[in-house]
Amino acid sequence: MKVKYHLIHExxxxxxRLGKLxxxxxxxxxPMFMPVGTRATVKGLxxxxxxxxxxxxxxxxxxxxxxxxxxxxVEKCGGLHKFMNYDRPILTDSGGYQVFSLAKNKEKDITExxxxxxxxxxxxxxxxxxxxxxxxxxxxxxxxxxSFDECPPASATHEYLKKSIERTLxxxxxGKKVHKNxxxxxFGIVQGGPYEDLRKFSxxxxxxxxxxxxxxxGVANDDESKExxxxxxxxxxxxxxxxxxRYLMGVGEPVxxxxxxxxxxxxxxxxxxxxIARHGQAFTRDGKKNFNNAQYKEDLRPxxxxxxxxxxxxxxxxxxxxxxxxxxxxxxxxxxxxxxxFLIRLTEEIxxxxxxxxxxxxxKEFLDRYEKTK
Amino acid sequence: MKVKYHLIHExxxxxxRLGKLxxxxxxxxxPMFMPVGTRATVKGLxxxxxxxxxxxxxxxxxxxxxxxxxxxxVEKCGGLHKFMNYDRPILTDSGGYQVFSLAKNKEKDITExxxxxxxxxxxxxxxxxxxxxxxxxxxxxxxxxxSFDECPPASATHEYLKKSIERTLxxxxxGKKVHKNxxxxxFGIVQGGPYEDLRKFSxxxxxxxxxxxxxxxGVANDDESKExxxxxxxxxxxxxxxxxxRYLMGVGEPVxxxxxxxxxxxxxxxxxxxxIARHGQAFTRDGKKNFNNAQYKEDLRPxxxxxxxxxxxxxxxxxxxxxxxxxxxxxxxxxxxxxxxFLIRLTEEIxxxxxxxxxxxxxKEFLDRYEKTK
Numbered sequence: 001m002k003v004k005y006h007l008i009h010e011x012x013x014x015x016x017r018l019g020k021l022x023x024x025x026x027x028x029x030x031p032m033f034m035p036v037g038t039r040a041t042v043k044g045l046x047x048x049x050x051x052x053x054x055x056x057x058x059x060x061x062x063x064x065x066x067x068x069x070x071x072x073x074v075e076k077c078g079g080l081h082k083f084m085n086y087d088r089p090i091l092t093d094s095g096g097y098q099v100f101s102l103a104k105n106k107e108k109d110i111t112e113x114x115x116x117x118x119x120x121x122x123x124x125x126x127x128x129x130x131x132x133x134x135x136x137x138x139x140x141x142x143x144x145x146x147s148f149d150e151c152p153p154a155s156a157t158h159e160y161l162k163k164s165i166e167r168t169l170x171x172x173x174x175g176k177k178v179h180k181n182x183x184x185x186x187f188g189i190v191q192g193g194p195y196e197d198l199r200k201f202s203x204x205x206x207x208x209x210x211x212x213x214x215x216x217x218g219v220a221n222d223d224e225s226k227e228x229x230x231x232x233x234x235x236x237x238x239x240x241x242x243x244x245x246r247y248l249m250g251v252g253e254p255v256x257x258x259x260x261x262x263x264x265x266x267x268x269x270x271x272x273x274x275x276i277a278r279h280g281q282a283f284t285r286d287g288k289k290n291f292n293n294a295q296y297k298e299d300l301r302p303x304x305x306x307x308x309x310x311x312x313x314x315x316x317x318x319x320x321x322x323x324x325x326x327x328x329x330x331x332x333x334x335x336x337x338x339x340x341x342f343l344i345r346l347t348e349e350i351x352x353x354x355x356x357x358x359x360x361x362x363x364k365e366f367l368d369r370y371e372k373t374k
Numbered sequence: 375m376k377v378k379y380h381l382i383h384e385x386x387x388x389x390x391r392l393g394k395l396x397x398x399x400x401x402x403x404x405p406m407f408m409p410v411g412t413r414a415t416v417k418g419l420x421x422x423x424x425x426x427x428x429x430x431x432x433x434x435x436x437x438x439x440x441x442x443x444x445x446x447x448v449e450k451c452g453g454l455h456k457f458m459n460y461d462r463p464i465l466t467d468s469g470g471y472q473v474f475s476l477a478k479n480k481e482k483d484i485t486e487x488x489x490x491x492x493x494x495x496x497x498x499x500x501x502x503x504x505x506x507x508x509x510x511x512x513x514x515x516x517x518x519x520x521s522f523d524e525c526p527p528a529s530a531t532h533e534y535l536k537k538s539i540e541r542t543l544x545x546x547x548x549g550k551k552v553h554k555n556x557x558x559x560x561f562g563i564v565q566g567g568p569y570e571d572l573r574k575f576s577x578x579x580x581x582x583x584x585x586x587x588x589x590x591x592g593v594a595n596d597d598e599s600k601e602x603x604x605x606x607x608x609x610x611x612x613x614x615x616x617x618x619x620r621y622l623m624g625v626g627e628p629v630x631x632x633x634x635x636x637x638x639x640x641x642x643x644x645x646x647x648x649x650i651a652r653h654g655q656a657f658t659r660d661g662k663k664n665f666n667n668a669q670y671k672e673d674l675r676p677x678x679x680x681x682x683x684x685x686x687x688x689x690x691x692x693x694x695x696x697x698x699x700x701x702x703x704x705x706x707x708x709x710x711x712x713x714x715x716f717l718i719r720l721t722e723e724i725x726x727x728x729x730x731x732x733x734x735x736x737x738k739e740f741l742d743r744y745e746k747t748k
Binding site for chain 2: 039040041043044045046047064068069073076077083084085297298300310314315316318319321322323325326328329330333334
């Protein structure tokens with residue numbers, strides 16, 4: 001079965017939408033946040049710990065799994081769900097972003113055929129093509145596969161982007177043609193940088209190919225400004241049909257989730273909650289807290305009061321501070337659980353606010369408190 | 375309440391004993407294996423994951439917790455049970471072993487007062503005395519505290535050991551005098567290296583002080599031979615009253631657990647199951663398996679067939695091999711769960727064998743299979 005998006009409610013004052021996404025591994029509510037399991041594991045967490053955060057879809061990484069252990073091994077193990085023992089939906093990205101960001105020495109050669117580059121692990125010469133990306137994802141057997149696209153740098157000119165989009169459209173077409181897995185949906189990706197005309201062109205042409213869902217891509221580069229990201233969404237979503245789900249790739253700062261939802265985005269993913277956790281940081285309603293900081297040494301409160309996660313229900317800030325300060329990995333694990341749950345709770349509250357047509361009030365209230373500590 | 379040991383059955387053909395140890399945090403069956411939570415965390419595991427291994431007592435480390443976060447902070451947090459959220463019994467060691475093994479540059483000055491040494495973290499000059507060790511443990515509020523003892527190297531002469539034991543006896547006396555925590559038991563430690571006369575002397579004199587339990591110490595040094603370890607046990611246990619529990623410190627290789635039980639030991643602890651796990655190794659009935667090895671790349675079986683642990687019930691060797699080979703910490707966590715459960719299952723089977731007076735048959739069967747792969 002292909003995924004089916006059901007639009008439940010459009011918020012009165014914004015483009016925010018409440019929906020449900022039916023998949024082969026259960027129905028999930030949107031807007032939602034997807035934890036990232038790059039190498040078939042959300043770093044430091046068991047799949048049960050991920051599920052206890054009330055996770056829906058989990059993301060895994062085609063590029064990384066292609067290199068190690070290889071898609072054939074995952075296929076032999078019965079696909080990604082069985083391999084990593086996650087029985088809820090899984091989305092795989094196309095590998096495109098990683099080829100562009102991780103290629104050894106950042107050297108790559110983009111041709112019509114695909115991208116030639118060297119492995120970041122052993123320097124081996126590799127070629128990733130639209131067909132290869134889809135073939136790998138077919139074998140990984142995720143619920144949702146992504147089209148292979150070029151992710152141009154934020155510095156790319158309008159001229160370059162135009163050519164890149166045209167090629168990405170041809171790549172999307174080629175990928176669609178070889179996509180064989182009947183139980184796997186395929187999403188198209190809208191590119192176009194911060195340019196209104198390019199986003200419109202990319203969106204309209206991508207939608208013509210009739211994908212099972214659409215992603216707004218090319219917005220997660222570190223050097224791109226937030227305003228450009230928001231514009232990219234605004235310029236893309238009007239051309240995506242309302243009965244298809246919309247996914248903003250690689251974005252997960254609370255403020256960006258709120259801004260994305262306001263502009264009609266349904267799905268987000270980001271490594272941020274686990275990455276900052278390993279460095280001792282936690283999301284809270286009052287901004288980020290850094291547990292490398294000695295101020296928490298004797299603090300008996302949970303990381304966040306009123307949080308229902310395993311970390312907050314069972315441990316004090318003093319204990320988390322201890323684990324982080326002595327370098328025990330349990331510290332990163334517990335903060336990862338908290339941070340993932342934090343973003344998922346944020347989307348739960350967002351859904352409630354959309355349902356009650358008070359999204360802008362909710363957003364203001366959240367951000368006023370969250371940013372007060374900056 | 376002090377711990378109470380109940381002897382249930384003495385095996386017919388050996389000195390192996392089946393018993394129960396009543397504590398303030400529940401009654402545990404012996405012989406048993408204690409996982410080690412050095413810095414108030416069993417490395418990489420949540421306390422719930424430890425409990426899912428059917429753990430009884432968990433060990434924590436006085437030396438490490440004294441240095442970081444400090445016993446006052448643990449006390450403010452309500453003691454170790456609350457701090458690390460482990461509601462089953464906790465035993466703290468005295469810090470003696472760590473002072474001798476971890477002191478910066480291995481330099482230390484042993485005086486009648488105690489041990490002067492430099493912190494392995496920041497080189498700060500420190501003094502650990504019998505009184506200080508007990509005071510720290512009182513504050514940590516473990517169920518069982520250990521007397522502060524000297525751990526002489528395996529190379530120590532009979533003459534040196536004699537003087538060391540006499541001092542350790544005076545230290546034990548001093549520690550007992552200042553021990554204030556009515557809810558905490560205090561164990562004495564028998565020393566004496568591989569010498570029958572010294573073990574006898576140390577055991578008899580230590581038992582005269584009437585501790586709540588007894589440990590056989592000075593056997594876990596890496597450079598000591600196994601035969602010396604077994605002799606040390608044989609020379610010590612005859613003088614420990616049958617109604618007190620017997621703990622062999624720092625020992626956890628399957629063969630040593632079996633040899634220890636045969637000689638009347640009730641409790642074991644060791645960092646081995648978590649340490650080898652982080653290096654990709656698993657205990658199995660057929661010896662240790664190393665998941666750095668490519669032979670497991672496509673192996674769909676669990677780490678150990680018939681094992682009931684979370685790792686074996688949910689993941690394949692291929693997945694564990696993948697996690698270990700790419701350096702994902704979940705690999706070490708899952709193997710730690712398996713290895714701890716493995717040793718706890720070993721003690722469960724040992725108890726069954728003792729109950730049925732077939733301990734030697736069980737031991738032979740286990741070791742024949744375990745050592746066949748060597």
